[in-house]
Amino acid sequence: MRILLALLFVVLSLPAAAQDTAAPAREKVFNAEYFTLDNGMQVVLVPNHRAPVITHMVWYGVGAADEKRGQSGLAHFVEHLMFKGTEKIPPGEFSTRIKAMGGNDNAFTAQDITAYFQSISSDRLETVMEMEADRMTNLIFPPEDVESEKLVVLEERRQRTENDPRGYFFEQMNAIVFPNHPYANPVIGWLHETEALTRENVMAFYKEWYAPNNAILVVSGDVTMDTLRPLAERIYGSIPAREVPDHNWTAVPPLKATQKLIFADPSIQQPMLSRVFRVPSENQNKEESLALEVLASVMGDGQSARMYKSLVAEQKLASGISFHYSGSARSDGTLRITANPAEGTDMDMLETAIDSQLRKLVSEGVTETELSEAKTRLIDAAVFARDSLQGPAMVFGYGLTVGSSIDDIEYWPHNISQVTAEQVQTVAAKYLDPDNVGDRPYTTGYLLPKAQPAPAPEQIEESAE
Known part of the structure; x- marks a missing residue:
């Protein structure tokens, strides 16, 4: 549902927060x-x-x-x-x-x-x-x-x-x-x-x-x-049905080692760190998916979110950071952290700070205030979506195609309102703990500038001529 709400944010330019935190009927x-x-x-x-x-x-x-x-x-x-x-x-x-x-x-x-x-x-x-x-x-x-x-x-x-x-x-x-x-x-x-x-x-x-x-x-x-x-x-009813294949896909095997990609290019002006976790989609586990939605909002929705406050506003280690869960999929979903280091911050320092925030999330969970504000943001986004024309068509089409039911979509705000702090901490410990990756290790990538090679002396002389 998260990717669908992202589409609706584009359509509607929704406000990031609301005042009423009461659970919807x-x-x-x-x-x-x-x-x-x-x-x-x-x-x-x-x-x-x-x-x-x-x-x-x-x-x-x-x-x-x-x-x-x-x-x-x-x-x-x-x-x-x-x-x-x-x-x-x-x-x-x-x-x-x-x-x-x-x-x-x-x-x-x-x-x-x-x-x-x-x-x-x-x-x-x-x-x-x-x-x-x-x-x-x-x-x-x-x-x-x-x-x-x-x-x-x-x-x-x-x-x-x-x-x-x-x-x-x-x-x-x-x-x-x-x-x-x-x-x-x-x-x-x-x-x-x-x-x-x-x-x-x-x-x-x-x-x-x-x-x-x-x-x-x-x-x-x-x-x-x-x-x-x-x-x-x-x-449409006059078109005959035909036999259609099943979605017989190979699966990601159990893995143990985290991996790192380092990619450098001369055209890159600002370095970027990306951390991707493979997590359940809504189709695979609805309860965990709802908890991951709330978790991502607590950690990454706006300047009041935990990651932004700590790494950007307080420690000034990053110039920007996002924390995004994509759970609308037939198979695995993903949770992606993306950050740009502030001037003077190297990538190892930024990654260490991110790991520190994840450890805090795993050990301490989220506060009731964070939980309430995150659920309000998500619920408001879904409720305001009904005023859009194309947005609802996107939500139902994508959701139903990848395995959600009509009721999953219609009652999503209510289901979000039922997520508990304990559920959020449980999925954090299960999937995001940097010290215990289980059989779903994360992947970290560095996108870096690459210095242009200095021209050979003969090239400099030719250019001067």
Whole structure:
């Protein structure tokens, strides 16, 4: 849920804190309505009648983690090619038609999901549903478009990774954190594997995973179920279900040794430390996930958080620090600490200070005041989210696709309110203790500046001439 709330913070620019710390009653946040079509496609409606607009999203239960070995980047490549046409809609016309109707559209791929959305006036809902249903089964993948779009994807990778040392750094960190697990592969794909992808690979992946029984339709906005249901039954319900593979992934084995990545590049101006812990996702352990949400808020939410107060404000060892839990995943979640050393602070000193704060968390836990303030921040973020148009569609789509239930999402604020200080300390001791890593050792990375080599004497002379 944490990653979903982060999206909502972007949408809403929510305040960081509130005054009322009372636990909420067990009430639904979104009051979503839902049903399942005969072909297995789930349909969720989040009504919002403030303006005559809707967000229409189709979420597929397939992502980069489902690619065959040696075909990394394929899920993302297929996402690109979903805009390259059917018999009804020529290549490149999908987005053009959406814009002509006054809307906007896009798509994105992650390890567990691929999603497509349109935001548009509510009277265009039927049209966008017909367009989206058409490309669920009728893509034609013109060979020339497959090859040209591959060049686009490769250039996207070069810009994000090859030309950005931070991209390289986080890509390598991720590979270390998830050995023997598909999450180790970048969503955009390893360059040499993406270069080798073929039209046959694309068609096989599309036919294997793109089916109504592997999809969730989420509509948020100015529409009623009386309108949506017959449209969904006629447009999406007419698409036959198909057998879809299981998510048979290899797992990270039990490990004992912590690991460190040191990456230096001349373009880096400010050093950075990153510490990543592999922890349970909400799908794996709901109770521990809720406690990790609260823990991350206590340690990292804003200038009143424990890490910021200690390392930035008081000790002045860091110029900035974040503490973030990502628990929306089909498999393992992560907890990431990222910090920039203050001038005069070396990386070893910064890492020692972080370990000291983690030891204090493990031994002393959190105070009742910290607990109450953290829960209030999280609850307020979830409650304010219902006023957004796209936000609820993101929350339900992502959550349901990776294994949450409707009730998990609707009653999340109440569930957060029930987290105890003891539960927070228990997950801290189990997963974050630097002196007892168990079989889930953390990975630490240093991203450092690298001095440019001095030019050879002959180069200096040539330059002077």
